[in-house]
Amino acid sequence: MTTLTKTEDAPAPTGPESFLSVRDLRVQFSTEDGIVKAVDGLSFDVERGKTLGIVGESGSGKSVTNLTILGLHNPRTSHIDGEILLDGKELVTAPEKELEQLRGNKMAMIFQDPLTALSPYYTVGRQLSEPFMKHRGASKKEAKDRAIQMLEKVGIPQPKVRFDDYPHQFSGGMRQRAMIAMALMCDPDLLIADEPTTALDVTVQAQILDLLKDLQQEFGSAIIFITHDLGVISNMADDLLVMYAGRAVERGSVKEVLRTPQHPYTWGLLSSMPRLDGDIHETLSPIPGSPPSLLNPPTGCRFHPRCAFTGEVTGTLCSDTRPPLADGRAAACHLTAQQKQSIFIDKIQPRLR
Amino acid sequence: MLQFIIRRLAGAVVTLFLIGAVTFFLFVAAPSDYASLACGRDCSPERLDAIRHALGLNEPIFKQFWEFMSGIVVGRDFPDGHCAAPCLGQSFYSGDFVWDTIMDRFPLTLSLTVGAMTVFLIVGIGAGMLAAYRRGSLVDKIATGSSMVLSSFQIYFLGPIVLTILVYSTGWMEDPKYVPFTEDPVGWLVGLSIPMVVMATIFTAQYTRMARASMIEQLAEEHVRTARAKGMSKKFVFFRYAWRGSLIPIVTVLGIDISALLGGGVVTELTFSLQGIGRLAVDGAINKDLPLTMGVMLFGAFFILLLNILVDIVYAWIDPRVRLS
Numbered sequence: 001m002t003t004l005t006k007t008e009d010a011p012a013p014t015g016p017e018s019f020l021s022v023r024d025l026r027v028q029f030s031t032e033d034g035i036v037k038a039v040d041g042l043s044f045d046v047e048r049g050k051t052l053g054i055v056g057e058s059g060s061g062k063s064v065t066n067l068t069i070l071g072l073h074n075p076r077t078s079h080i081d082g083e084i085l086l087d088g089k090e091l092v093t094a095p096e097k098e099l100e101q102l103r104g105n106k107m108a109m110i111f112q113d114p115l116t117a118l119s120p121y122y123t124v125g126r127q128l129s130e131p132f133m134k135h136r137g138a139s140k141k142e143a144k145d146r147a148i149q150m151l152e153k154v155g156i157p158q159p160k161v162r163f164d165d166y167p168h169q170f171s172g173g174m175r176q177r178a179m180i181a182m183a184l185m186c187d188p189d190l191l192i193a194d195e196p197t198t199a200l201d202v203t204v205q206a207q208i209l210d211l212l213k214d215l216q217q218e219f220g221s222a223i224i225f226i227t228h229d230l231g232v233i234s235n236m237a238d239d240l241l242v243m244y245a246g247r248a249v250e251r252g253s254v255k256e257v258l259r260t261p262q263h264p265y266t267w268g269l270l271s272s273m274p275r276l277d278g279d280i281h282e283t284l285s286p287i288p289g290s291p292p293s294l295l296n297p298p299t300g301c302r303f304h305p306r307c308a309f310t311g312e313v314t315g316t317l318c319s320d321t322r323p324p325l326a327d328g329r330a331a332a333c334h335l336t337a338q339q340k341q342s343i344f345i346d347k348i349q350p351r352l353r
Numbered sequence: 354m355l356q357f358i359i360r361r362l363a364g365a366v367v368t369l370f371l372i373g374a375v376t377f378f379l380f381v382a383a384p385s386d387y388a389s390l391a392c393g394r395d396c397s398p399e400r401l402d403a404i405r406h407a408l409g410l411n412e413p414i415f416k417q418f419w420e421f422m423s424g425i426v427v428g429r430d431f432p433d434g435h436c437a438a439p440c441l442g443q444s445f446y447s448g449d450f451v452w453d454t455i456m457d458r459f460p461l462t463l464s465l466t467v468g469a470m471t472v473f474l475i476v477g478i479g480a481g482m483l484a485a486y487r488r489g490s491l492v493d494k495i496a497t498g499s500s501m502v503l504s505s506f507q508i509y510f511l512g513p514i515v516l517t518i519l520v521y522s523t524g525w526m527e528d529p530k531y532v533p534f535t536e537d538p539v540g541w542l543v544g545l546s547i548p549m550v551v552m553a554t555i556f557t558a559q560y561t562r563m564a565r566a567s568m569i570e571q572l573a574e575e576h577v578r579t580a581r582a583k584g585m586s587k588k589f590v591f592f593r594y595a596w597r598g599s600l601i602p603i604v605t606v607l608g609i610d611i612s613a614l615l616g617g618g619v620v621t622e623l624t625f626s627l628q629g630i631g632r633l634a635v636d637g638a639i640n641k642d643l644p645l646t647m648g649v650m651l652f653g654a655f656f657i658l659l660l661n662i663l664v665d666i667v668y669a670w671i672d673p674r675v676r677l678s
Contacts, residue, residue: 072581076489096587104584111579119576120674121597131583166673182583 018045019222020069020190025082027061027068027246036294038064040246042082043325046239048189051216051223053237053254055230055269057291061246062226066192069224070109071099086190104131107190108183113199114175118167124151124178125163132185150181154211173204177211184215191216192224197232209236230273234258242266245292245302252329262331262340264307267348285351301334312339354669354676361665365658370422372654373647377418380643386410387445387641407432408445421647441651442644446636451648454633458617461531462629464545465552465621466614472553473560478603480557481564486591488569496561503558512551512624519547529625548625552618556610560603567602571595600671608664616653 027039039061046052054062067073069084071091084091086107091099111117119127128150129143138146144163151159154177167175176196183191193212197205209232216223225236233240233254240257242250242265250263261267268287289306292298298305304318313334325332333340388404389396405411409420420429424440431443441451484496519526529547532540571577572595580590617630630649637645669676 070582072578100584100586102584103582109579109582111575111582113575116575117579119580119594121594121672127580127583130580130585134584168674179579182579 019048019087020046020224021083021085022065022069023083023085025065025068025084026080027064027073028079028081029074029077030079031077031295034295037297038246038294039068040297042243042246042248044241044248044251046190046222046224048222049216049220050239051225051237053233053240054224054226054243055228055233055240056243057228059245059291059294060243062243063194065243066109066194066224066226069190069192070103070107071096072103101135104183104188105135105186106188107192108186108188110176110179110183110191110193110196112195114172114179115167115199117179118175120166120168123164123166124170125165127167128163128178128182128185131182135186146185147181150184151178153184153215154178154181155207156181172200173207176200176204176208180208180211180215184219187219187221189221190224191221192226194226195228196225198227198229205232212236230258230269242269245297246294247302248325248332249303250331251325256329260341260344261348262344263303263333264309264335265303266331267344268306271348271351301332309335309339309343312343354666357669358662358666361662365662368658369651369654373422373651374418376647376650377421377643378414380646381414383641387643390641391445421644425651441648444642444645446640446642446645451644454645455630455648455652458629458633460533461545461627462615462617462631464531464534464541465548465618465627465629466611468542468545468549469552469556469614470611472549473556474607476553477557477560478564481561481566482568482596482599484561484565485568485572493565497565500558500561503554504562506555506558508551508555508618508620509624511554512548512621515547515551516625529627531627548621548627551624552621563603563606564599567599568595571598574598597671601668604664604667604671608660612653612657612660615656617649 022045023043025039025042026037029036029038042061042065044052054065056062064073068078068080069086069091071094073080080092082092086102089102091102118124125144125147128147129140132138132143132146133140136142148159148163151162156162156174156177162170162174167178170178176199180196196212197208200208212223212225213236215221223236225233227233237254240250240252240254241248242257242263244265250257250261250266257266258270261270265287268285271285272287274284287306288308292302292305298319300317300319300321301307301323304310307318310318317334321334323332323334331340335343388401388408388410392401392404402411409417412420421442423429424436424438424442426438428438429436429440429442433448436443436450436452439452441455443450444454447454480496480500484493487493516528520528526547527544530544532544534541568591572591574595577590577594580594581587585593615630617632617634619631619635621627622629622631630652633645634649634653636642637649665675
């Protein structure tokens with residue numbers, strides 16, 4: 001039995017399992033056109049103090065996965081299977097009231113667009129105070145002090161004055177800082193950042209990333225960092241999960257995955273990334289085709305219709321069998337380890353350098 | 354804020370003046386005049402001239418217009434007495450002062466508006482919010498279905514049905530009539546209950562649909578999801594975060610509806626044989642009664658402008674982004 005009230009100074013429970021553990025998660029939405037298999041058999045773990053990066057195209061299921069962890073999916077239209085264990089507590093079957101106690105308290109989320117993600121109708125201070133008052137039973141005064149302290153921590157000048165401002169009186173970068181401060185109000189153990197820097201310009205982006213790293217060191221939270229920016233992820237994450245069409249296709253440490261990627265989709269992602277020091281006449285090589293419809297996803301390996309290397313695999317393995325994704329450093333691909341290595345060295349690496 | 358209100362009020366005065374001018378000159382430009390109508394078929398030029406003189410119609414057009422408009426501010430003197438400000442002239446047809454006639458009819462129109470509005474605001478918005486809160490439930494289906502049917506009804510359809518059932522065939526109630534509230538509050542409510550309820554029913558249906566749609570739209574907003582992600586309860590998020598934004602379209606339509614209702618509802622008044630502002634407007638137009646038409650027109654326009662200003666003030670209260678600009 002896990003207690004919901006946190007003891008701040010207690011050491012992190014050291015168990016064999018990770019702090020957050022997602023097992024064979026399946027999320028399906030019923031729509032007018034049919035059932036969308038948004039996430040299909042996803043498993044991953046995040047440890048305390050570590051950052052897991054999740055990359056993938058739009059619609060690959062990154063955001064859906066994380067909304068599902070928080071339990072913010074629409075219960076009327078979605079169907080969830082699998083297990084989500086947060087500090088040993090099963091979340092998929094947990095009643096709404098219990099999830100409410102965890103949200104904003106033990107797990108918090110930073111959203112992509114801080115302009116639309118903060119309510120225009122209430123002051124920043126009030127929006128920050130609410131979760132603290134709810135989860136900690138704090139008074140208005142205590143919540144205000146805490147909010148001002150957090151605003152200061154995320155680098156908002158004159159936090160006492162800014163407390164009473166409305167979000168539209170903040171600049172884009174300041175709004176995102178306020179958003180982060182809001183997520184950190186109750187010292188969450190798990191912080192999910194859904195493309196937190198996408199809406200910001202690069203200089204502000206760097207500040208926000210530094211801020212997140214500093215705060216992680218200070219609070220020791222586990223972070224899930226969703227992005228489609230590989231540059232950002234190499235900077236932020238310890239481990240990396242590459243998602244394609246609702247499935248994980250490759251996992252490993254950030255260094256491993258970015259230096260020696262093993263999955264053709266990851267190769268494609270890396271090749272389509274522009275380089276600052278690249279020749280301006282050099283053309284980028286995008287992945288041919290477009291992401292599949294999740295109403296009617298491809299059979300076998302979901303990437304096979306766009307994959308350039310299906311010829312190397314014997315028979316029709318790619319189009320009828322789902323490639324397994326092993327634990328640890330792994331890629332869900334039917335190519336043999338030698339093939340992966342030789343293709344990468346011969347055909348892919350020259351393009352990246 | 355005060356500056357804003359003053360600026361808007363000044364603008365409203367100018368608008369009223371322009372509306373008055375347009376009404377007046379359009380009326381004068383129309384190919385018929387009251388004098389020859391009142392004079393009858395065998396009209397001698399002398400008699401026509403006498404009537405024109407009596408009504409002040411032989412004065413230059415601009416002078417007539419100016420006398421009318423200045424009368425609103427300072428009052429006017431007519432052969433049969435002084436017409437105190439705000440003087441809207443003297444009806445050609447009845448010879449009564451238009452302001453007095455309007456004030457005579459307005460309590461009925463105001464009563465109907467207040468009565469119907471109380472019902473449709475509480476029931477309509479309440480039902481719409483409940484339907485949005487319990488989206489997809491039986492409550493939602495009943496609210497959506499019945500409001501769909503009821504909002505496609507019209508007063509002249511629903512009114513006679515209700516009258517037939519409650520008054521003509523069973524005799525449970527009397528014909529709708531107006532009793533001043535100050536004389537007999539119960540009689541006031543009973544006398545007007547049928548038109549109030551019929552009007553309220555149709556408006557309720559519209560407000561239910563609107564409140565539900567507006568609420569559902571707000572619930573899909575990202576900031577509402579953020580509030581949920583903070584761990585706030587569904588109820589809290591609904592009444593704190595979603596509710597506020599959903600008011601904006603409702604307030605907009607409400608402003609239009611109230612000003613239209615206060616300007617008089619011809620259909621309602623005809624359906625229930627009541628004498629309100631709406632009938633006056635029709636009478637004025639049919640009888641080519643310039644002062645009456647001008648009076649009712651300006652009276653209605655006044656409410657439209659007033660409600661517009663009120664709606665803008667409410668916007669500023671709801672949304673801080675409006676407050677600062």
